Amino acid sequence: MAAIETSGLSKRYRRTWALSEVDLTVHAGGVTALVGPNGAGKSTLLKLCVGFERPTAGGLRVWGLDPTRDRAGAVASVGYVPQDPSLYRELTVEEHLRFATSLRPRFDAEHARSRLRRLQIPLSAPATDLSGGQQAQVSLAIALGTRAPVLLLDEPLANLDPLARREFLTVLGEAVRTDGVTAVLASHVVAEVEPVCDRLLVLGQGRVLLHETVVEALGAHRVAPEGALDTPGLVALFPDRAGTLHALVQAASDTPSTRPATMEEIVMGYLSAGRAAPTAGPLTEAATALAVAS
Amino acid sequence: MTRAALALRIHRFEAVALGLLAAAVLGFAGGLLLRLLAFNVPLSCFRSSHSGDGLDSGCAGRSDYNDYLNLAADVGMYAVLALALLPFVLGLILGVAVIAKELERGTVALAWSVGPSRRRWLLGVVAPGLVAVLGLGLIAGLVADRLELARDPSIDPSASLHHLGLRGVVLPAYALASFGIALAVGARLGRVLPALLLAGALSLGSVLGTTAIVDAMLRSEAIPIAESSMIEVRAFAAGRVFDSLIRTPDGELISWFEAEARYGTTLSEGLDPDRPGYDPTAGFGTAYLVTPGQLYPIAEWRLAVILGAIGLGGIVLAFAIVDRRRPG
Numbered sequence: 001m002a003a004i005e006t007s008g009l010s011k012r013y014r015r016t017w018a019l020s021e022v023d024l025t026v027h028a029g030g031v032t033a034l035v036g037p038n039g040a041g042k043s044t045l046l047k048l049c050v051g052f053e054r055p056t057a058g059g060l061r062v063w064g065l066d067p068t069r070d071r072a073g074a075v076a077s078v079g080y081v082p083q084d085p086s087l088y089r090e091l092t093v094e095e096h097l098r099f100a101t102s103l104r105p106r107f108d109a110e111h112a113r114s115r116l117r118r119l120q121i122p123l124s125a126p127a128t129d130l131s132g133g134q135q136a137q138v139s140l141a142i143a144l145g146t147r148a149p150v151l152l153l154d155e156p157l158a159n160l161d162p163l164a165r166r167e168f169l170t171v172l173g174e175a176v177r178t179d180g181v182t183a184v185l186a187s188h189v190v191a192e193v194e195p196v197c198d199r200l201l202v203l204g205q206g207r208v209l210l211h212e213t214v215v216e217a218l219g220a221h222r223v224a225p226e227g228a229l230d231t232p233g234l235v236a237l238f239p240d241r242a243g244t245l246h247a248l249v250q251a252a253s254d255t256p257s258t259r260p261a262t263m264e265e266i267v268m269g270y271l272s273a274g275r276a277a278p279t280a281g282p283l284t285e286a287a288t289a290l291a292v293a294s
Numbered sequence: 295m296t297r298a299a300l301a302l303r304i305h306r307f308e309a310v311a312l313g314l315l316a317a318a319v320l321g322f323a324g325g326l327l328l329r330l331l332a333f334n335v336p337l338s339c340f341r342s343s344h345s346g347d348g349l350d351s352g353c354a355g356r357s358d359y360n361d362y363l364n365l366a367a368d369v370g371m372y373a374v375l376a377l378a379l380l381p382f383v384l385g386l387i388l389g390v391a392v393i394a395k396e397l398e399r400g401t402v403a404l405a406w407s408v409g410p411s412r413r414r415w416l417l418g419v420v421a422p423g424l425v426a427v428l429g430l431g432l433i434a435g436l437v438a439d440r441l442e443l444a445r446d447p448s449i450d451p452s453a454s455l456h457h458l459g460l461r462g463v464v465l466p467a468y469a470l471a472s473f474g475i476a477l478a479v480g481a482r483l484g485r486v487l488p489a490l491l492l493a494g495a496l497s498l499g500s501v502l503g504t505t506a507i508v509d510a511m512l513r514s515e516a517i518p519i520a521e522s523s524m525i526e527v528r529a530f531a532a533g534r535v536f537d538s539l540i541r542t543p544d545g546e547l548i549s550w551f552e553a554e555a556r557y558g559t560t561l562s563e564g565l566d567p568d569r570p571g572y573d574p575t576a577g578f579g580t581a582y583l584v585t586p587g588q589l590y591p592i593a594e595w596r597l598a599v600i601l602g603a604i605g606l607g608g609i610v611l612a613f614a615i616v617d618r619r620r621p622g
Contacts, residue, residue: 050407052620072410080407086400090304096404102297102418103409139404146408 003028003182008058018044020206030198034186040203042186046152079143081153085135087127094123112145133164151183190264209270221261297418308391319380323373330444333362340448366445377438378460381431381469388423389476397484402621431466454532454587467601472497474608481615504600512585521580532587543577
């Protein structure tokens with residue numbers, strides 16, 4: 001079953017297209033790392049999934065439900081963790097769980113409570129007394145307490161220190177394994193999310209640049225030394241940028257001097273290509289970006 | 295803990311501040327009311343003051359009667375105004391806090407992502423706020439009505455147009471109107487201060503506009519009453535006087551401007567017994583265009599219904615906006 005399915009999904013804010021004709025299927029299970037620079041459309045995609053935004057064009061289904069037509073159903077299928085924890089400063093952690101229960105009768109407060117106890121987060125503490133990492137954990141515990149099959153995390157690591165980030169990811173990875181949820185974790189720092197993700201979804205300028213499993217991506221991309229590839233020839237062969245780049249690197253794998261690319265290098269390569277216009281020049285840049293570590 | 299209790303916790307700053315304000319205003323008005331009642335001025339004093347024959351000797355001789363009148367008129371007016379403003383302010387601040395504060399802080403992202411129904415969330419915060427402002431508005435209205443009676447016990451407040459719009463069921467209607475408007479504006483703007491300013495201006499405009507409409511209706515219902523009958527029918531004491539007119543010898547009622555244009559000096563001679571040439575047979579007289587105080591309940595409910603409809607419209611609009619808007 002597809003956790004998220006989009007077809008020609010587009011979203012425009014005034015004159016800017018945040019998402020442009022995105023066709024995408026995120027299959028159920030595991031963690032998908034949603035990466036891209038600021039303004040790539042990561043938050044917009046997640047907000048469309050949780051019904052916070054309406055598409056300008058195209059369609060979207062979350063766990064089989066269209067958030068535009070059946071927002072209540074779609075929201076019931078989703079647990080959402082925003083970048084800022086959005087907790088009430090007047091409420092304690094325990095009161096947040098009661099608040100969630102009052103809004104969602106099926107909310108599993110005990111599930112959330114047990115997770116927070118394990119992390120030694122005091123339930124009686126006001127939200128404002130918690131550290132940023134603890135607030136993020138409360139936010140995650142509430143999202144997991146919804147028992148929703150899809151978990152959407154909108155850059156929850158952005159404001160956390162390295163230790164809190166690691167702890168957050170550990171809890172997330174464990175929750176995905178034990179609860180069997182499908183998580184989409186947005187981040188602009190690939191290295192951070194790499195240890196927990198199964199799939200890689202790269203967004204750039206509102207378009208999907210790459211969507212593969214991590215295993216596929218790592219197996220298919222190699223870094224070539226600068227000047228080792230016949231770039232102008234490849235441009236003529238593969239005019240589509242993402243496809244060209246993929247093929248470019250696949251072609252590079254035949255060159256003995258190449259080495260396997262890291263996830264960060266793959267993402268950087270696609271983003272470099274995605275930023276540029278479809279001309280010979282940018283493709284050279286993309287090749288250079290991929291060759292940079294050689 | 296119920297949803298209402300959680301809503302109260304979330305908005306506890308506003309709840310405490312407005313609770314203190316309400317306690318201060320109601321305490322002030324209530325204290326004044328008890329003080330006025332403690333004077334124990336006989337009803338005859340008030341009746342004689344409206345009789346046109348002057349205050350009876352028993353009242354004029356009371357040393358505390360002037361104190362009573364000063365307190366009832368001067369301090370009493372402040373109390374009446376404070377009571378009328380209280381529900382307006384309560385509705386405005388609570389209405390803005392309910393949605394705009396949450397949008398500004400970003401907490402709606404939590405509420406809207408956990409709760410599948412935004413209407414359920416909004417109902418959970420609107421209902422306690424609405425109960426609070428309507429309840430306090432009703433208490434303020436009752437105290438203001440009681441104060442009106444204490445300020446002049448010879449006049450039945452339910453049959454007097456005096457202080458229409460400053461007492462009774464109009465006060466909870468103010469609360470409902472400002473609450474609904476603040477809710478809708480807060481939901482649209484999502485920022486507390488701009489919402490407070492805009493909602494305040496719109497609420498004030500609604501109150502003034504509604505008052506003007508009801509005044510126009512009352513004016514259309516006014517009837518001419520001869521000057522000689524004004525005291526008898528208690529028109530000055532309980533009615534609303536809109537205009538002073540001239541009754542011509544043939545019984546026609548015309549304005550002063552028209553009468554002067556038509557009759558010139560004859561008019562003055564015909565009206566003033568002290569002027570040379572006064573002719574009692576000339577038949578001129580003065581009359582007033584008056585809406586009787588008995589229309590008070592109708593006028594009061596007109597105000598309350600129009601303002602209540604504005605308030606309910608604001609609440610419905612707020613639900614529609616919340617249903618469609620983004621959290622940030």
